[in-house]
Amino acid sequence: EPPAAPEELNDFDESTNVEHELSGLKFNAPKTWEVYAVEDGYLQLEIGYSYLATIMAIESNGEIKDIDEYTSIVLNAFKEEADYFSESSHIDTTVGGYPGIRIEAQSKTDSLEMRWLIYTIQYDTGYAAVCLSGSPLSPKSCLNDFEKVVSTVRYEPPVPVGIGETVDIIDDGVKLGTLTINSVSLTSDRNRFSDDDPAQVVIVNYTYENTDSSEDLYYFNANFQIIDAGGNVCDTYPADAGKAPKKTPKGAKCTAGEAFGLVEESEEVTIYFRTNMYDDVPAITFKVPVTAE
Numbered sequence: 001e002p003p004a005a006p007e008e009l010n011d012f013d014e015s016t017n018v019e020h021e022l023s024g025l026k027f028n029a030p031k032t033w034e035v036y037a038v039e040d041g042y043l044q045l046e047i048g049y050s051y052l053a054t055i056m057a058i059e060s061n062g063e064i065k066d067i068d069e070y071t072s073i074v075l076n077a078f079k080e081e082a083d084y085f086s087e088s089s090h091i092d093t094t095v096g097g098y099p100g101i102r103i104e105a106q107s108k109t110d111s112l113e114m115r116w117l118i119y120t121i122q123y124d125t126g127y128a129a130v131c132l133s134g135s136p137l138s139p140k141s142c143l144n145d146f147e148k149v150v151s152t153v154r155y156e157p158p159v160p161v162g163i164g165e166t167v168d169i170i171d172d173g174v175k176l177g178t179l180t181i182n183s184v185s186l187t188s189d190r191n192r193f194s195d196d197d198p199a200q201v202v203i204v205n206y207t208y209e210n211t212d213s214s215e216d217l218y219y220f221n222a223n224f225q226i227i228d229a230g231g232n233v234c235d236t237y238p239a240d241a242g243k244a245p246k247k248t249p250k251g252a253k254c255t256a257g258e259a260f261g262l263v264e265e266s267e268e269v270t271i272y273f274r275t276n277m278y279d280d281v282p283a284i285t286f287k288v289p290v291t292a293e
Contacts, residue, residue: 006138006139006140006141007139007140007141008140008141008142008143008144008145009030009032009047009048009140009141009142009144009145010144010145011030011031011032011033011142011145012029012030012144012145012148012149013030013031014028016030016031017029017030017031017152018030018031018033020035020043020045020055022038022042022043022055022057023041023057023058024058024155024156024157024158025055025057025058025128025153025154025155026152026153026154026155026156027055027130027149027150027152027153027154028149028152029045029053029149030145030149032047032048033045033046033047033053034046036052038172038173039172041056041057041059042054042055042056042057043055043057047134047142047145048138048140048142050134050135050138050140051132051133051134051135051138051142052132052133052134053130053131053132053146053149054129054130054131054132054133055128055129055130055131055153056074056128056129056130056131057128058123058125058126058127058128058155059126059127059128060125060126064127066122067099067100067101067120067121067122067127068101070120070122070127070129071101071103071120074118074120074129074131075087075103075105075118078105078107078116078118079107081109082107082108082109082114083108083109083110084106084107084108084109085105085106085107086105086106086107087103087104087105088104088105088106089102089103089104090102090103090104093119095119095121095130095150095151095153096121096151096153096154098121098122098123098155099121099122100119100120100121100122101119101120102117102118102119103116103117103118103119103120104116104117104118105118106136113135113136113137114133114134114135114136115133115134115135115136116131116132116133117131117132117143117146118130118131118132119131119150119153121153123155125155125157128153128155130149130150130153132146157285158284158285160270160285160286160287161181161284161285161286161287162286162287162288163181163182163183163184163288163289164180164181164182165180165181166178166179166180167179167180167284169208169217169275169283169284170275170283171275171276171283174212175211175212176210176211176212176213176217176275177208177209177210177211177212177213177217177248178208178209178211179206179207179208179219179273179284180206180207180208181204181205181206181271181286181288182205182206182207182255183203183204183205183291184202184203184204184205184269184271184288184289184290184291185202185203185205185290185291185292185293186200186201186202186203186290186291186292186293187201187202187203187239187240187259187293188201188293189201189239189240189259190239191237191238191239193238194237194238196235196237196261198234198237198261198262198263199261199262199263199264199265200261200262200265200266200290201237201239201259201260201261201262202226202259202260202262202269202290203239203241203242203257203258203259204224204226204241204257204258204259204260204271205242205255205256205257206219206224206255206256206257206258207253207254207255207256208245208248208253208254209248209252209253209254210248210249210250210251210252210253211250211251212250213250214250216247216248216249217247217248217254218245218246218247218248219245219256219273220244220245220256220258221236221258221260222277223273223274223275223277224258224260224271224272224273224274225271225272225274225282226260226262226269226270226271227269227270227271227272228262228263228264228266228269229264229265229266229267229268229269230263230264230266232262232263232264234260234261234262234263234269235260235261236258236259236260236261237259237260237261238259239259240259241256241257241258241259242256242257243255243256243257244256245258266290267289267290268287268288268289268290269287269288269290270285270286270287271285271286271287271288272284272285272286273285273286
């Protein structure tokens with residue numbers, strides 16, 4: 001006689017669910033799902049003692065050509081941690097109206113057997129993954145709850161920040177300090193030794209304050225990406241931008257300027273700020289007007 005099917009927990013309740021957020025990726029989960037870990041790029045929720053739900057933050061398109069390649073990257077990461085990993089189902093689907101892939105799999109590491117349900121999702125700006133892992137021997141199941149949680153997953157990019165607005169600098173869920181864009185102004189200064197011929201040169205004046213980090217903060221042009229009105233990614237330009245950025249200890253602040261050459265004349269620019277210049281997804285997005293010199 002086959003073993004009885006595990007009992008479904010059915011803890012998903014719209015009136016008591018808790019909203020979670022990870023770099024603009026939001027979802028609602030039962031209040032009984034407790035935060036287990038928040039690390040670089042992912043959030044884990046513990047479901048009893050048998051299951052973990054893992055949410056992977058948006059990873060920008062970059063060099064990933066499509067959702068199939070992203071899915072392979074996710075699965076290969078799991079395979080590297082297991083002695084055995086096998087897919088039993090791999091189908092195209094949608095999550096919140098966006099293309100997705102649903103995978104069922106099993107793995108074994110040493111004597112630990114695991115059952116997996118994995119969703120990968122393609123958004124306009126990148127990819128995300130939502131995974132459930134647990135023991136196939138558990139007498140309880142949260143598969144129904146997990147499917148309902150997946151149905152609530154949505155990506156809501158942060159609202160762009162404007163001139164003079166001070167925002168927190170967050171890295172891996174930890175506040176380091178604050179950042180303010182004071183102005184973006186035109187300059188007539190041109191460097192006769194530069195081969196660049198930008199349509200306009202702007203000076204981005206900004207202030208960062210170290211409110212919480214035991215290590216010095218230092219943000220310079222590589223932490224900023226400027227997009228002009230034509231959607232062009234703009235390069236730095238060797239013009240006089242005023243004060244240079246400095247290493248800033250806890251309790252101190254620094255006001256500095258950086259010069260960028262715009263490809264097209266613009267009345268407004270978008271500024272992406274990254275706490276680490278190699279990050280795929282910007283920590284803060286600014287939309288700011290370009291003012292006269």
